[in-house]
Amino acid sequence: MKFTVMTLFPDMILETAKTSIMGRAMEAGVLSVEAVDIRDYTHNKFRHVDDYPFGGGAGMVIEAAPVYECWQDIVRDKENKPRVVYMTPKGRTFDQQMARELAQEDELILLCGHYEGIDQRALDLIVTDEISIGDYVLTGGELPALVVMDAVARMVEGVLGNSTSAEDESFSGMYLEYPQYTRPRIFEGMEVPEVLLNGNHAAIEEWRLRESMKITLERRPDLIDPERMSAKERKIYAEIVKNHC
Numbered sequence: 142m143k144f145t146v147m148t149l150f151p152d153m154i155l156e157t158a159k160t161s162i163m164g165r166a167m168e169a170g171v172l173s174v175e176a177v178d179i180r181d182y183t184h185n186k187f188r189h190v191d192d193y194p195f196g197g198g199a200g201m202v203i204e205a206a207p208v209y210e211c212w213q214d215i216v217r218d219k220e221n222k223p224r225v226v227y228m229t230p231k232g233r234t235f236d237q238q239m240a241r242e243l244a245q246e247d248e249l250i251l252l253c254g255h256y257e258g259i260d261q262r263a264l265d266l267i268v269t270d271e272i273s274i275g276d277y278v279l280t281g282g283e284l285p286a287l288v289v290m291d292a293v294a295r296m297v298e299g300v301l302g303n304s305t306s307a308e309d310e311s312f313s314g315m316y317l318e319y320p321q322y323t324r325p326r327i328f329e330g331m332e333v334p335e336v337l338l339n340g341n342h343a344a345i346e347e348w349r350l351r352e353s354m355k356i357t358l359e360r361r362p363d364l365i366d367p368e369r370m371s372a373k374e375r376k377i378y379a380e381i382v383k384n385h386c
């Protein structure tokens with residue numbers, strides 16, 4: 142999987158991406174992250190990329206030309222043009238389903254804006270998708286791009302050490318993740334739940350499902366859909382709801 146990020150802050154992307162699991166995947170050759178500086182495509186000696194908005198108003202707007210020329214340079218030799226994802230609070234709200242879908246692509250271009258945005262004509266020419274990472278406004282698209290890259294990368298085969306770990310977590314299914322414990326068995330007088338210690342895998346699985354359902358019901362009842370439950374899930378769910386009332 143290859144990410145090419147169009148940005149005014151390439152170091153912010155590269156420094157962050159090269160640490161942690163994304164960096165390891167880059168070293169292993171499963172992932173590639175490139176950051177292209179939009180400022181390299183200006184034609185003025187001050188390397189200004191922005192100008193005042195037509196019609197007036199606060200802030201500055203990134204000009205169409207450097208963004209468009211930067212994109213042309215990236216796709217010049219590519220037969221299939223990758224999707225271009227513009228990070229903006231106006232976009233569709235990012236979720237696990239979108240991460241899974243984007244992970245099917247071989248290559249993605251992420252476009253980061255700043256100031257009051259980018260001249261609409263550049264967006265109309267190159268952007269295929271617009272993504273928001275939530276209902277709040279950040280100063281730029283770099284952090285959102287890193288969030289999207291991280292979530293997409295971990296869905297790509299070979300990025301996580303263990304291929305099952307991407308699935309067995311909150312938002313992959315219907316429920317938030319159950320609590321996890323590791324050694325020691327007793328910490329500050331608090332014991333690990335007995336069921337996790339006895340090697341009874343069916344009992345462990347049921348305990349985990351029950352804990353997942355409890356925490357989901359408590360924090361994100363909107364994620365629960367009894368219509369999609371198996372018979373076993375429905376039985377446990379009914380017990381939890383009964384105990385809750």
Ligand code: ADE
Pocket residue numbers: 228229230272273274275276277278279280281282285
């Ligand atoms: N740029 C600024 N705020 C953003 C957000 N919430 N999501 C995506 N891009 C952004």
